[in-house]
Amino acid sequence: MVTLTLFSCTTGTFMLFLTSLIPKLTPPDCSLSNQGCTSPSPLQLFVLCASLGFMSLGASGVRPCCLAFAEDQIAHWDETQKDRALRGLFSWYYVSVGFAQIVAVTILVYFQDQVGWKVGFGISAAVMLSITLVNLAASPFYVKMKPQRSIWISLLQVVVVSLKNRHLVLPKTYQSAQFHNASGLRELVPSEKMRFLNKACILRYHATNVSDGAGRTNSWNICTVEQVENLKSALSVIPMWSAMIMTFLIQSSSFGVLQAATMDRRVGTKKFQLPAGSISIFEIITFTIWSGCYDWYIVPFLRRITGRQQVLTLKQRMGIGVSLSIASMLVASAVETYRRKVAVKGGLQHDAKGTLEMSVLWLAPQYVIIGLAGAFSSIGQIEFYYAALPKSMGSFVLALLFFGAGVASIIATLVIKAINLITGRNGMAPWLSNNLNEGHYNYYYFLLAVLGAIDLIYFIACSYVFDERTQNMSLETSGDAKEMVEFQG
Structure with missing residues (x-):
């Protein structure tokens, strides 16, 4: 499964690379002066959508299966050694995901911004091809479990x-x-x-x-x-899963790239400018550092302070993630209120491309909080599902996580459409206007914070109802022997 889906990802990235390389697959540049935008041809749309489809299909296979496949490699170890290795496996997985995202939003974005899309997409295609070939070369050394039914x-x-x-x-x-x-x-x-x-x-x-x-x-x-x-186990965790969708929605609803494009992006020196597309680096670095340090340094430190072996339960970690998501939107709303005030004061309310005398680092706090929220909520969810579901449903765990992220993206799109439809009546500029200085993105962030607060109440109710003792429970056998047998799936 992993090999096939890697091929799908590679095919998609190469098709996307071709859309920037072959003139017939590239629509005319809309940024040229005295030239209107021309709609893409059916062929251009088909190739673009097909490339995104192949990448989505590949990601839907690689992401849910990678941790379960890695767990198969240590399935034959003894329980003590396996538990220790599994904890390390989780930590390294989170760190590797964070590192990959850091490379994506720094190096790749820099090349795309400074050199061009051809180089940026070309690097992505080359990396995917290399990973696929390395996976094929290492395939004989993998522990391969016998395929089970879907x-x-x-x-x-x-x-x-x-x-x-x-x-x-x-x-x-x-x-x-x-x-x-x-x-x-x-x-x-x-x-x-x-x-x-x-x-x-x-x-x-x-x-x-x-x-x-x-x-x-x-x-x-x-x-x-x-x-x-x-x-039954899968249905039991659905309420908890649904309560975490809002955190994904909040994490994916920031318009920081658009905000950063209007701000002073010089960092440290006048020569270096942070690309607007790299503003999420603060979130990713926070996520990566916290994920890598939590089990090895933070938990032992908290144990020494509290004197308890279990510092935070998985549900508490998920709840902290929900709370931090709300805090990130409150901070984002406050920063955007100030950014818009600076724009109006500088006479740039109707100038969407004007640069404010306001550092882009004002956006850093909200992204740091979002990174912490992701570290608590996403990692907490994965470990919660692994603990609550039978061992045979390992790939189902990550599928639940990414399915929640997909549902959140769809809901976010509907929320944005609804907000603009309602607030844009009677000729008024909608909250999410193309011109940030005319819109009210601060109201949008505050609305997300309110929805997040409602979701937190729902999460607490679900946590109260959910009983861990009913998961992976012991099932009673019949007959004379009243022996309890652990159900592991």
Whole structure:
């Protein structure tokens, strides 16, 4: 899966590179004087959209599978050694993601800004090709686990079969002989929560409905207890997952690049100017440093201060992330209020391209807070899902995280459209006007802070309802032996 999706990413980046290299694939430059903008041709749109599609398809495979694949490499280690390595694996993963983003918003943005898009896209394509070739060369040395059935299909089968069996009556007392278990595994009985789903694994006495005619069990007619419990675990974390969508929305809703373009971007020396597209470097550096230092330095320090082994629970870390997201929007609103005041005072209210006598470093605090929010919320989510879900759902963990980010992006687009539609009535300049000095981006940031506060209340309610003890729970076997068997999926 990782290899195939890497090829997809490489194909997408090369197609994007071609859009800047081949004249027929590049629309006319709109910045030329005395020349209006020409709409791109169908071929140009097709190649651009196809390149983005290939990259999205590749990212959707690489991102959810990379941590699960890395975990497979240490699956044969003993538990103590494995737990220690897994903690280090998480830390290095976060640091590597942060380092890659630092390179992207500094080196690549600098080349694109100073040299041109051809060089910037060309470097990206070359890097992706190199990574794909290195992955192929190292493939013989990987530990490769035997492919399992798709977790998504497995979860869908439970829903379908439970609906098929909706007329069946669940027994009052569960016995393992009444439920279907995978061959070769200990016989388990399903948990009491979400009892309706237990109908998907209840054994019926009609063999023709359960088997496919060749003596093999048809998963679309009956599911195992393991499948049912996997779906229950997934559904149990959905409220917590939904409560974290707002943090992704806030983190992706900053218009710092547009703000930075209107500000004095000289840093340290008059010769060097920070590219507007690199303003998020403050967020990424904060995220990377905090992620790399948290487990190795910050946690031991807090343990010495508090005298407790567990300083913060995963839910507390996620809650801190939500709170910091709100704080970042309040700071962003205050900074934008001051930036707009400087613009009006300098007579630049109707000049979208004018440069203010205000340093771009005014934007740094909000990005530092956003970086901390991401470190607490995103990392907390990953570890929370890993702790709450069965081990067989490793790829599902990151899929949940990135699915939440995707949903947040869609919601953010709808919110922006709605705000401009409502605030732009009667000929008024909308809050999110193309001219920042005429708009009210500060109101937009404050609105996000209010929505974040509402989400924090919702998160606290979900945290109160969620019970960790119901996750990866022990399932009671039937018969004379009342032995508790840990369900690990």
